[in-house]
Amino acid sequence: MLKLFYSPGACSLASHIALEEAGADYEAVRVDLKSGEQNRPEYRKLNPKGRVPALATERGVLTESPVILGYIAQTHPEAKLAPNDDSFAFGDMQAFNMFLAASVHVAYAHAFRPERYVKGEAGVAAAKARTPEALDEYFNQIEDRFADGRPYVHGEAYTVSDPYLYVFTRWLERDGLGHPERYPQVLAHRQRLDTRPAVRKVIAAEGLPWEI
Ligand SMILES: N[C@@H](CCC(=O)N[C@@H](CS)C(=O)NCC(=O)O)C(=O)O
Known part of the structure; x- marks a missing residue:
């Protein structure tokens, strides 16, 4: 199952919506940016950049919104969230x-x-x-x-x-x-x-x- 690390209303909202539009099997894990959770060792281990979004996949963690969005679109072609064939x-x-x-x-x-x-x-x-x-x-x-x-x-x-x-x-x-x-x-x-x-x-x- 995919795991999206997000903060409410942050740029990670786009990836969160895309996962939902794709009908993906995912879990959304909240990261509290206000309290600095993105800088704690446990999170930095997952994403050394200390930012959201991060998407944990079975092959490893993806970061950077355009990359995550492209990945969601390509791995869920039936949802037609990108022109995957062009x-x-x-x-x-x-x-x-x-x-x-x-x-x-x-x-x-x-x-x-x-x-x-x-x-x-x-x-x-x-x-x-x-x-x-x-x-x-x-x-x-x-x-x-x-x-x-x-x-x-x-x-x-x-x-x-x-x-x-x-x-x-x-x-x-x-x-x-x-x-x-x-x-x-x-x-x-x-x-x-x-x-x-x-x-x-x-x-x-x-x-x-x-x-x-
Ligand atoms: N280039 C990254 C930027 C990610 C980013 O800056 N995320 C912000 C939230 S919108 C963040 O995690 N900020 C926490 C911080 O700067 O400590 C992307 O497009 O995903």
Whole structure:
């Protein structure tokens, strides 16, 4: 059985939703980031990076959201969570997922964990100030993707990119960092996901509020 190590509402939410959408046989194990459980030796042994998500499989532990999402999609082909038979389309999906991981997530991290990137009070203030600007640039790019009326990130078909985007759209309201009203199509996408049974089940399982 797969074991997903997650923290409520964190980026691990995407993998959690993907496992549920896939109908996977899995157990969700909560890691308390607030109390620093990710840095305890038992967890570091499992994931030396001290982060969530981590997915324990029968062959070992996978980390990094785009990798875990791709793995879930490939190991549950019947759920059709990725274009598994089309290498270019699969790569294109992973390019979007990497953009979320390396640009969008990192933009948020400059506000949530500035000490990871800069030193000193002035540096921290500058890092935090950069987050809303960077998020605006990235979310405008994402909004543009939906200009053709597509319901999901990659078109008519739902893929693992959708719950991954959902995580970061939920975060737009955190600490007033983003301007959700500027991205109506992205917000409509979030509402579309809110109605999916798998999303509702995982939101309830993680104890998250609907109103963010
Ligand atoms: N590149 C990783 C980032 C994982 C990550 O930063 N996870 C955060 C939660 S969203 C975390 O575990 N933070 C704990 C910490 O930084 O101590 C991924 O995409 O999975």
